[in-house]
Amino acid sequence: MKEQKSMEGIAARRTALKVIRQVTEEGAYAALALDAALKNCGLSGADRRLVSRLTYDTLDHLIQLDWALSQVMAKPDTDIKLKNILRLGACQILLEDRIPESAATNICVQLCTELGMPGLKGVCNGILRNLVRKKDELAKPDAEKDPVKAAALKYSVPEWIYKRVYDDYGEEAEKILAFRNHDEGWMLRPNLLKLDDTGFEQLLARKVWKKEKADLPHAWRISGAMDISRDADYLSGNYSIQSGGSMLACLAMNVKRGQQILDCCAAPGGKTCYMAELMGGTGRIQAWDIHDHRVKLIEAQAQRLGLENIRPMVRDAAKKREDLYRTMDAVLLDAPCSGLGFMSQKPDLKLRVTEDSVRGLTELQAGLLDTVCEYVKPGGTLVYSTCSILKEENEKQAADFLARHPEFEETELPDTIPEKYRRMRKTGLQLLEYRDGMEGFYLIRMRRKND
Ligand SMILES: C[S@@+](CC[C@H](N)C(=O)[O-])C[C@H]1O[C@@H](n2cnc3c(N)ncnc32)[C@H](O)[C@@H]1O
The missing domain is CATH 3.30.70.1170 (Sun protein; domain 3)
Structure with missing residues (x-):
């Protein structure tokens, strides 16, 4: 019985390690890799919860764990497989009260053999035991000399994210980055x-x-x-x-029965379907996405919900369609973005998103805005939204668009949106997880002026 329990412990860590490796070594998405790993894994409910917790905690605290490990390792640049085993061990030693340190260490040593590295068992054992001994005296970067490094480590985010959020939000950056969403709702x-x-x-x-x-x-x-x-x-x-920010973007569109609507980046279709329902199944929503397999997701949602006013289509919204100019009552551009508004729920975003990728996305968003705004009728609505918290993708992107397109102006959010959110606006509405109890999300409602 005792032996079986310890084997279950190994199975949970083995599964967590598999997901951590897929994310850090192969660039997999944590949520998808975890779902796949837990499907038919045969683990008990408690062990499944342990797998999720260890996976997310390790990924969320990866920067801190690597920092801690670098202080107890002679050569921190070690083989990536061993590094991931050590990260999983360090997560249990430094962040988990309920797991005995010896069990965490012994299982990691065992995992070295399982990953074909029996020769590194001693190294793994030595490093983790060293960490157990020194865990209360690990050095921290000098906050006076290097405040960015110290703060980035404190919140376990890459330095560029800390700098960007601090530049955008000042002191509020601390609350934004410290927030962790433990609500599994x-x-x-x-x-x-x-x-x-x-x-x-x-x-x-x-x-x-x-x-x-x-x-x-x-x-x-x-x-x-x-x-x-x-x-x-x-x-x-x-x-x-449907998440709160996503619902608010649909309400901002203020769609009416019988209208012609374009949702330019629509998959998997959450916003399309809500708008189709708000239109009472009347009118028509063209739901575009560039990826065929993602358009199938829109089709599946529309079918599940019995919505017949949706036209899912594989389209590249960056390509001009002159035949559609000035034909739409309202256009939604829910743009491809960094997704950093979901940082606390999807910690792998901190590993995936880079300064370069944000630069590329910002250019893509500006190009998409310039292209799709042409489809809005005089007096019609353009809503731009992202699930990001970076001003470059949000407020600044919208302000730059309005400066390039004087034929558009920002308009009030409709009163179907609770007053609390309408009052929070500057240029557009920025939602923040720590403050608003929903994902970091941005939206702005604009109107093409009548000629
Ligand atoms: C933020 S997601 C959209 C989420 C969706 N609006 C919803 O509420 O379910 C962005 C989508 O844009 C799509 N996309 C990226 N580039 C595109 C392009 N040039 N044209 C059309 N869709 C694009 C992506 O495939 C992705 O599905």
């Missing part, structure tokens, strides 16, 4: 073609989940659901899972 909203708010509340009352009304129209926060995408009411299209 979801935001749900009813399919408006099938259920009104009362009907949805009754549906939720039948579920064992914890639920509370969110401060957005129709929306509820729920937690305690294992795999919501297998729930029968979800599968039969009674409701959707």
Whole structure:
């Protein structure tokens, strides 16, 4: 029995290590790699939770863990496989109260053999035991001499992210970067073609989940659901899972029955479907995405929800379509972005996003805005949104667009959006996780002036 328990412990760490390796060595997305690893893995509920926690904690604290390890290793530039085993060990030794240090170390030593490195067992053992001994006296960078390095390490973010967020938000950067989302909840909203708010509340009352009304129209926060995408009411299209920022972008579009709408970067279709419902299934939404396999996701959502006013299409929104000029009542550009608004929920973003990639995205966003704005009718609406917190992708991007396009102006957010969010605006609305209880998200509503 005892032996079986220790084997389960190994299985959970082996699975966590597999995901950490896929993310750091192969560039996999943590959420997808974790889902795949947990599918049919045969682990108990407690072990599955341990896998998720160890994976996310290791990735989230990777910069701190590497710093700590560099102080107890003779040669910090070690083989990447060994490095990942050490990171997993350091995560348990430095961040977990409930795991005995000896168990963490012994299992990591065992994992060296499993990864075909029996010759490194002694090195691994030595480094982790050294870490256990010295963990309370690890040096920190001198905050006076190198404040950026010290702060980046404190929040376990790359230095360029710390600098950028500090430049954008000043002292508030600390709150933004310190925030960690430990809420495993979801935001749900009813399919408006099938259920009104009362009907949805009754549906939720039948579920064992914890639920509370969110401060957005129709929306509820729920937690305690294992795999919501297998729930029968979800599968039969009674409701959707949608984040708060995403719902606000749809409300900002202020769509009406019978309108012609373009959603330029639409996959997997969360916003398209909400807008299609807000239009009561009437009018038409062209839902473009550049990737064929992602357009199929829009089709699947529209089908699940029974929405017939959506036209999913594989289109490159960067290519001009003169035949569509001035034809749309409203255009949504939910642009490809760094995604840094989800940093606390997706810590692998900190490893994936680089200064160069942000530069490329910013140029892409500006080009897309210049192209798709042409489709808006006089008096029509253009909403630009991202799930980023960087001003370069958001407020500054929008201000630059408005300067290049005097035929557009920023307009008020409609009163379907709660006043609290309408009041928070400067140029556009920036939501922040630590403050607003939803992902970091940006949106601005603009209008093409009448000629
Ligand atoms: C932020 S996601 C959109 C999320 C979506 N609006 C939703 O709410 O479900 C950005 C999307 O833009 C797509 N994309 C990137 N470049 C594009 C382009 N040039 N034309 C059309 N779609 C593009 C990506 O494939 C990705 O699906």
